[in-house]
Every structure is written in C-alpha cells, then in structure tokens.
Amino acid sequence: MTQRIPVVENILNANDRLAEENRARLDAAGVFAVNIMASPGAGKTSLIEQTLPHLADLARVAVVDGDIATSIDADRAAAAGAQAAIQINTGGECHLDAVMLHGALNQLDLTHFDLLIVENVGNLVCPASFKLGTHKSILVASVPEGDDKPYKYPGMYRGVDALVVNKIDLLPYINFRMDFFTSGVQALNPNLITFPLSCRTGEGIDAWIDWLIQNVKRKT
C-alpha cells in the first residue's frame, strides 16, 4: 500500500491549486467566502437559517451546500432568504473539495453577491484537509457533542478562524464543562474567536453576525 501516499499527495496539490483559482475568482468579484464545517447535526444549516435574515439589507448572499445526498439544506437556505442556493451532492464523498466548489462557482454570477457561505459535509475529520479557496474557515461545535471534542479532533480545531459553540440553551441538561472545552481549544488554537450561541433561542447570535458583517465590509 506504499503506492497510496504519492497519489493522495498529488490529489491534494491539485486541490490546492484549484482552491487558489477559486479564491482569485472570489476576490476579483469582491465576494467574501466562508467554509462552515461541523459534525453532523451540530447546527450548520440552522446557523445559516438564523444568519440570513440578519443580512437581508446588508449583503447579497449565495449558499453552497455539500451533502452526501438530498437537497434538504439548500432548500432550507433558499427558504431563509439566500439569493442563490446550490446543493452539491457528493455521492459517497465525505468532504467538499476545490473541484466541487469550482463547479458550483460556475453556476453563479459572482458579481451579484457580497458573501458566499459554503456549508461542508458534516464531518469533523476529512473536510479539514481540503482547501476550497474560501477566506475564512468556521467550525460549529455544539454542546450535546461533549466537551472533549477539541482533544479528540485536533486537526479540525487547529485549522479554523472562528468557532461557533451552538446549542447553549441545552447547557442546563447536559454535563458540559465549558472550562475543559475552552482549555482544549486554546491549546490548539490560541485566541480563536469564539461565539457561544443558540440557533434555537437566538441567544448570542448578534456577536456572530457583527463579526461576519465586518468581514464582508472589509472585503468589498
């Protein structure tokens, strides 16, 4: 199985080159792009649903959703007010890659948008290895997943630019040690900007929206 390593490296190099091309297209059009990653069910789609109404008068938003199957997520993004919502079905693939995003960008007139939200496949491992060309990587953690996830999935926590800790409304019902969680995060990614919030109740969402809008404005 020694033949496996060079092939994987070649794929990653090809992916990174295409990610740079995606980035150049986004920059040329003045579009700020985020790559949202998380475990299945941490609340990526719920976060996008909560976010879109806040941006209604501030930014024109396209959403690209990656899933193994179904268009549930893109349908939800469109219903929540995305000006465009594209679903990528990966078949069996456990992550999005730059080729898939390239295909999605081909379906969009980027000059019509200020913000591109990419929702990756629910997976705390593989998406971390594949650059897409987006400007910021965002991880959505959630309280019910447990406080040990930074320790067990260090690659994901190490590589992101912002952390949303979702479902804080469930803290009273779950043994989640916020100190232990935060220590794990800080060891991997010191000063990572973190937004504790609840997509269900709306608590904490404003700080997240402010950060996102500031980034969009800085870009355009």
Added chain:
Amino acid sequence: MTQRIPVVENILNANDRLAEENRARLDAAGVFAVNIMASPGAGKTSLIEQTLPHLADLARVAVVDGDIATSIDADRAAAAGAQAAIQINTGGECHLDAVMLHGALNQLDLTHFDLLIVENVGNLVCPASFKLGTHKSILVASVPEGDDKPYKYPGMYRGVDALVVNKIDLLPYINFRMDFFTSGVQALNPNLITFPLSCRTGEGIDAWIDWLIQNVKRKT
C-alpha cells in the same frame, strides 16, 4: 485523477481480506464482536460505559477504541469495567480499518474474552466503507443531531445491523420528529432493530443489553 479509483479499490480489497482473517480469529476464540459507529459526540463511549456494568457477571469484555488522538475513550472504558481496553490513535485517519483492528487483536489473548466492543472514530461517512471483521455493526444516533440524518447519510444507515437512538431525555427540548426520522431509517434499512434510550438517565438501556447478551450467548 483517474488513477485514483483502482488504488482505492485495491486498498478496499486488501482491507476486506484482512477483515475476513480478523473474523476467523474471533470465531476461533468464540468472541462475539461489534463495531460501534456514530457522529462525534452521539454517545458511543457513554453507551459502552452504561453497558459494561450490566455485563459484569455475564461476559468478559475487551474494548478497542479508535480516535484521531488521546486515550480518553479507552480510559473511560477501563474505568467502567472492561477487562481490557486498547486505544488506537489513527493520527489523521477518519476511520478504523481491518489493519488497525488486526494490530489490536495481536495485543489480546482472545481466549480470555466473550465480547469485543470496537468503538470507531466519530464519523458518519467513512467508517461505513471499511469492514473490520466484527459480527455486527451498530450505529448510535442521537436526538440533538436532528431527524434528517438518515436522509443525509444513507450509506451509514443502510449498512448497520442495529440502531441505538441516544439522548431521548432531550426530546422535550429539541424539535425532533421521530416519525420523520423513523421513515428515513425504514426506507434505507427496513426492520432495522432500534433501541431508543438515554445513556444519561438509563431509560431504555435494558432492551439494548438484552439484545447484546443474546448475541453473545448465541456466539459462545
């Protein structure tokens, strides 16, 4: 990238051959083995912690835990009463494979055990593609993950022999449509045996234990 496919196929074939060898070793020793898979944080380790005390007088249990990093899970299994607990750290790998289990089996005198519990890496995609040689595959879903997961991760739901739906104590606080979830499961895997339970409160755990013990007895 067309060269990629045959290499992956070769790896899977090699994996399947070694999985068959693992199965033969388990059978020769009279050990019943389960492969527990789930999203990160669905409650695989909690399920093992809840299960082990119920088996104390009934079966000698070894636990093999797969994680990207840390020995948190194996430590928890040992504390809960596993006669042996082995931690596999996969480095960056997003799943266990038959080679890794083979290495773990080499560290165990299988004649000392009746049941082997393998806890896979938290991931709802990749582990479904790699046979280990275990007798039954078990998926732990959890209420906070959301009711759309069977639709979005069909490969995992299609391939398992039993389904644990954990964290039912959180049903009052979450919009989880059990009918929608169950319809999705049934479409992919009709008559899949399902155990709704809460590792936190212990509700529903008995039916799961009964099923597991029956399988262990049938095997030995």
